[in-house]
Amino acid sequence: MYVSVQLSDDHKSVVLLDQRRLPFHEEYIHFYSASEVAQAIRDMVVRGAPAIAVAAGFGIAVEAERLVNSGNYESYTKNLEKACDWLELSRPTAVNLSWAMKRMRKVLSSEWDSIESLKSAIVNEATRIASEDVAVNYNIAKTGNSLIPSKANIMHICNTGALATVDWGTALGVIRMAHMSGKDIHVWVCETRPRLQGAKLTTFELQQQNIPMTLIVDSAAGYLMQMKKVDLCLAGADRVACNGDTANKIGTYSVACLAKLHNIPFYIVTPLSSIDPDVLSGKEIQVEERSCEEVLRPSGESLVAPDSTPVFNPAFDITPFSFISGFITEVGILQPPFTWQVVNKWKEKLQTTK
Numbered sequence: 532m533y534v535s536v537q538l539s540d541d542h543k544s545v546v547l548l549d550q551r552r553l554p555f556h557e558e559y560i561h562f563y564s565a566s567e568v569a570q571a572i573r574d575m576v577v578r579g580a581p582a583i584a585v586a587a588g589f590g591i592a593v594e595a596e597r598l599v600n601s602g603n604y605e606s607y608t609k610n611l612e613k614a615c616d617w618l619e620l621s622r623p624t625a626v627n628l629s630w631a632m633k634r635m636r637k638v639l640s641s642e643w644d645s646i647e648s649l650k651s652a653i654v655n656e657a658t659r660i661a662s663e664d665v666a667v668n669y670n671i672a673k674t675g676n677s678l679i680p681s682k683a684n685i686m687h688i689c690n691t692g693a694l695a696t697v698d699w700g701t702a703l704g705v706i707r708m709a710h711m712s713g714k715d716i717h718v719w720v721c722e723t724r725p726r727l728q729g730a731k732l733t734t735f736e737l738q739q740q741n742i743p744m745t746l747i748v749d750s751a752a753g754y755l756m757q758m759k760k761v762d763l764c765l766a767g768a769d770r771v772a773c774n775g776d777t778a779n780k781i782g783t784y785s786v787a788c789l790a791k792l793h794n795i796p797f798y799i800v801t802p803l804s805s806i807d808p809d810v811l812s813g814k815e816i817q818v819e820e821r822s823c824e825e826v827l828r829p830s831g832e833s834l835v836a837p838d839s840t841p842v843f844n845p846a847f848d849i850t851p852f853s854f855i856s857g858f859i860t861e862v863g864i865l866q867p868p869f870t871w872q873v874v875n876k877w878k879e880k881l882q883t884t885k
């Protein structure tokens with residue numbers, strides 16, 4: 532079984548499964564500093580909002596180990612705070628990155644009696660972020676499964692599985708749980724241009740789990756809905772605004788519009804950590820723009836359009852909350868608004884029921 536992101540036993544490297552090479556090569560690469568991890572996140576060696584948050588947390592743990600003999604307590608914490616800044620900036624749309632770095636900064640600003648004890652606290656917090664991800668996604672999968680009929684054709688975009696998290700995944704976790712519980716499900720896998728996370732990664736995960744699926748080009752989504760071959764749609768999230776507007780992989784909005792037109796339920800499957808109550812609506816969400824090369828050379832080498840064709844390549848889009856039937860989370864199926872007060876109440880409830 533593959534693991535998208537790990538901390539090496541000696542805490543000297545973050546080990547990432549290189550998602551750019553899947554499904555044909557399972558290669559693990561070691562990254563030895565926070566700046567190397569930030570670059571790996573930018574290059575999408577690891578991707579998916581929860582997985583990049585975990586990778587960034589481990590990036591700080593590795594940096595803490597690397598810098599342990601490099602200066603006094605003050606310079607040590609200052610350098611680690613700088614590392615949090617680079618990691619946070621490595622991809623702008625997924626709020627999980629800032630959420631993880633906020634947790635690491637909290638550890639950095641607490642009082643510790645030595646560099647050694649601060650370093651252990653950093654490793655513990657990074658490891659906790661990773662293990663919480665597994666538990667949270669397991670709960671999401673259980674909650675979501677209650678919505679899946681015993682026989683269903685589910686449309687899914689991008690990759691939201693174990694590769695995008697530490698294990699289970701969000702939307703694909705729900706699909707995995709439904710399949711494990713004996714439901715007769717089939718997944719329409721949107722290929723997800725331009726980086727093909729659906730074609731390369733989601734098919735790989737579904738195949739490993741023996742879940743029936745069919746790969747489609749993104750533009751086939753409407754036709755399938757019109758033919759009444761889709762019962763519901765599940766997608767992940769990179770940032771959910773307070774009013775429920777949701778940033779997710781480019782193409783999600785198109786699927787949501789088509790689903791609304793055809794009266795098909797469209798759910799966002801997300802941990803609470805992807806909700807950003809500081810952002811009031813989707814208008815305030817920064818959408819990452821990526822290199823034109825991703826569109827011009829989808830498989831890396833040959834051009835599919837004349838050289839120097841102008842390209843616009845937004846990595847995400849925003850689905851307005853009115854297109855979303857509900858948010859499947861670790862605390863249940865929710866509806867906005869997601870104010871801090873409300874989100875904190877759910878988090879507290881979660882703590883007390885643990």
Ligand SMILES: CSC[C@@H](O)[C@@H](O)C(=O)COP(=O)(O)O
Nearest residue numbers: 578579580691695701767768780
């Ligand atoms: C559980 S993953 C949720 C989202 O991060 C996912 O749907 C997505 O859009 C990933 O985009 P990516 O650009 O591959 O990082």
